[in-house]
Amino acid sequence: MSGPASLAELVGRMAAVVGARNCFSAGPDLLTYECDGLTHGRTRPDLVVLPGSTAEVAEVVRLARAAGRPIVPRGSGTGLSGGARPVPGCVVVATSRMRRILETCLEDGWVRVEPGVINLDVTRHVSGAGYYYAPDPSSQSICSIGGNVAENSGGAHCLKYGFTVNHVLGARVVLHDGRVVDLGGPVLDAPGHDLLAALVGSEGMLGIVTEVTLRLLRRPEATRTFFATFPSTDEGGEAVSRIIAAGILPAAIEMMDRLAIEAAKAATGLDWPDVGAALLMDADGPVAEVEDVSARAVRIAREVGALELRLPRDEAERQLMWKGRKSAFAAVGRISPNYLVEDGVIPRSEIAPVLREIEGLARDHGLRVANVFHAGDGNLHPLVLYDARNRGEEERAEHLGGDILRMCVRRGGSITGEHGVGAEKAAYMADMFGPDDLETMRRVRAAFDPDEAMNPGKVFPSTRLCGEKPGPGGVEHPAVRSGEVQRW
């Protein structure tokens, strides 16, 4: 099944390229690579390789391909859609050792880094000079730039500043056959097809990024933050709509519902009140502009019935408010033994009715849902709470998650705003796109990787083998388990 080289032979050859300690096919270290941030649906890879340079990545890819094995690229493994989930018989190529910041040019506003560099470390590297890297996923202190490129990661501030794709200027990529190619670069508008745009967000299916040139921004002069509470998400949603309608472009505008507030409080000890909804908004830019815009937004929040408005006294208090928001996912663990993180998008004007619909769906399934979301761009993160010890509850949670995603599509939205499709949502792609849409996307993949060797089994829906079911507690088809069939 695995081509010319036996696994032992392949391990030996890989070790000769990357060093024996950076290549393993057994032992406890392998466990880490069975899944990413989406922890159900584990699959053990045959081999994990940690190359240290572009040349090593290229050689590793060539060896894996010569052995007829699929390749699963991996960054920090923090992804929430199973984008780095191994497939049977695969070689995981993790870029976590490639952590050098290679070159910085502040005047032209870019930095060139290796893919294993942590998102927040890019900003740390240039913050002394007053610059920063804008995309800020909640996992930014542990997620890697290579993973961000693969998933086109967002964050709370992409309402104003855009996603990873808006901040990547160039990339060096190792293709499926070991060829190395540079796409884009620090100078704008290189002639030719915008292959870089196709690469960002392709979930590791077009190649392995080994260097990335990122756009750096000058830090805004001022940031004004306010925290407002409302009786319910109806008023909170109304405040968001009116702020946007007033021509204000907040840097971020986040909302939490009652359950999420309760969880954040339990986890952080913040003295937030028990209310139906809380809004956290950042405005940034030159001081005079920000003062004006922030005052307008606060006025609107009052007009629609805010119960309480808090303005942080200093940066420390502001950071604390954001900590409450950013820790909300993990915080839900305080109020529920298990939970699923969903990631769907709706037109932002429909926030209030959508939340009511989610509440109804949750009731139908006999479960609770906490909602944390990027309200400005309609990106919902429903957290479906369940207790895996109760028989059938995990499956119900999975079904509820699916119902929520389909509702997002029905309302003209998307099945993912920032976590990616990965392995988890491939089945829902057919709800959002027709066969011709998907076939057109497959053509892009085929241009880069005709053999579909890079990160198989992600993004595109596959026909399920009978006897198999997706999601938590899902059972692999026996033929897959035994290695007779590979479901790429």
Added chain:
Amino acid sequence: MVRERPGTPADAIQEVVPRIVLAPSSPAEAAECLARSAAERLAVAFVGGGTDLGLGARPARLDAVVRTGGLSRLVDHAPADQVVTAEAGMTLSALGEALARHRQRLALDAPFPSRATVGGVVAANAFGPRRARFGSARDLVLGVGLVRADGTAARGGGKVVKNVAGFDLPRLLVGSLGTLALVTQVTFRVHPLPEVEATVLFPGLEAEQVRALAAAWRAAQLEPSAAAAVLAAGRLDLGLRVEGFEAGVADQVGRLLALGRKAGLAGERLEGAGEAAFWRRHDAAREQGSLRVKLAAPPSRLADLARTWLASVVGELSPSAAVAYPTLGLAFASGEPAPAVGLAAALRDVRAAIAGAGGSLVLVDAPPAVRAAVDPFGPPPASIEIMRALKDRFDPDRRLAPGRFVGGI
């Protein structure tokens, strides 16, 4: 039934006259046009407002032109969600008027707004000075409807401002010049119209002074939405646009002028006619002349860009105009070629020099004699093999705008 007529010289793309012109009036008819082209094996090119037909090489073959002017409907505008979907043939002006009724705009100020269509702007990656703040089509496009060479209609992206589901077809089509698919409709993110706009002018600067002033406003954390340096008698007239609410705009204008004074530069806030006149001079550099050239270089090389490279091209033109966007590292020269021999040599020299800085020179429009002597894009990049593979997957018979693109694609 798709409207059809014989092609005339007015339909020519760089002197190549199509046999027939097809004018679909709906996306469904556009799909019919391509299905028929596939069945009859016609080489076909797409024309919106025809404002960027000079971009790219002469088509290697051209049987049919599909004109998208009949696809001019506003499909959907959701002001509260700040998204708009328009058919490909809608002009930027028409779209702008529709959006302005809700105090919104598409922040894409490409040249020839009354003729340029949204589909054409996407295909040509056309942009204007506001790119400095709002980005290019690639940053504003959310979704596309397309028709493939085989007549299959498909779509990519979505209709919400945040979406990462599936491969990014919308951005892949930006700048693809009709070589991969026909764009039939586009969904954009839109922005609120600013309450106030102002322009601050610093006339008669040297390139180094522009660069120093840009460093100063960046250091001061000011955020002009556009910066355009119009070439005038060897010097640069720098116009900075500030937009937003009254209080913020007034403050930024005052601080920009103060920064200028500190550097010994006399600036002024332009009003009414003066402001319009400055931006008309800018527009002329983008829109006029049988020769138009685009240069791209690192912003830190502004002195070379303006004083050497732009000047070398302008020196061969009469009349001439030029503008540089100092924060983007992009510049345009335009005008009428003097003796064509000198111009071609100058273009080749500048291309070689700017390539050494990691940049490029592209012909946006050129008379046939210049085109015969200078490749529109220059040598293809190292990634050309993937571009060819992409072309093979989307258009295996090479019937969509054959020969028009980089590397003869």
